[in-house]
Amino acid sequence: MATMNISLPDALKSVVDAQVGSGQYASASDYVRDLIRRDDENRRKRAEFDRLIQEGIDSGISDKTFEEIREEAFQRARANGAPD
Template sequence: MATMNVSLPEPMKDWVEAQSRTGRYANASDYVRDLIRKDQDRAEKVARMQQLVNEGLDSGEASRTMDQLREDAIRMAKG
């Protein structure tokens, strides 16, 4: 595993150390790795959402009205 040194202001350093003392994380590195994993997951979700938005915009104008969409959604929800 690679090593990386990070400089933090004292309040942030205290926060990280406090998180590891809760027992949820083994140490400060474990906490930082968890933050990075969560940020990676969030970035992937944002990219996927942007992809879906672009697909929707590229698909053109819908042929069904809002009332038809609503009726279809209600019908699908009822099973």
């Protein structure tokens, strides 16, 4: 495992110490690793969300009415096990 040293202002160091002190994390390194993992996952989710938004924009405007689109969405949801 690689080693990295970071400098934190006192206020952020207190946050890290509080998280470790709470028992949720075994060490400051565990806490920082968790933050990095979460940030990476959030970035991937955001990229996928942005891709889906662009896909929707690129798909153009539907000829269907709002009611038709809504009913199709409900039918798909029910087919996938969503409650009525």
